[in-house]
Amino acid sequence: MARPLLLLLQRNEGTGNMRSxxxxxxxxxxxxxxxxxxxxRYSNVDPGTKAWVQALTxxxxxxxxxxxxxxxxxxxxxxxxxxxxxxxxxxxxxxxxEALIEKPNRLGYAVVWYYPSYExxxxxxxxxxxxxxxxxx
Numbered sequence: 001m002a003r004p005l006l007l008l009l010q011r012n013e014g015t016g017n018m019r020s021x022x023x024x025x026x027x028x029x030x031x032x033x034x035x036x037x038x039x040x041r042y043s044n045v046d047p048g049t050k051a052w053v054q055a056l057t058x059x060x061x062x063x064x065x066x067x068x069x070x071x072x073x074x075x076x077x078x079x080x081x082x083x084x085x086x087x088x089x090x091x092x093x094x095x096x097x098e099a100l101i102e103k104p105n106r107l108g109y110a111v112v113w114y115y116p117s118y119e120x121x122x123x124x125x126x127x128x129x130x131x132x133x134x135x136x137x
Contacts (some may be wrong), residue, residue, distance in 0.1 A: 057130075068130070081094065
């Protein structure tokens, strides 16, 4: 999806419609990615566990699975900032306070839900929707 977004932004750069193009492209991306979350890869998961994961929300009440895919996370605790950090696509990112899920973890391992956000220059920045610390976290 990154390539069509970049082409769309480059083509409309001089028209003065950049803001509406970015909004449209973001909506288009969010809409198309939102329907792709359960593509059969969770068919062997216990239905109770699946329902529990689908019911997880961030601190604002947004569903973790609504706009982001969950992935096992490489995680560290930053004692200087008192926050979790996760390794996503080659970079360490701080977990926003509102993304931290403070419930017992039924999965046992840390999970981060994130979605791609594209800058005007086409760079992708992962945005963390939710973070569930591992059983020891």
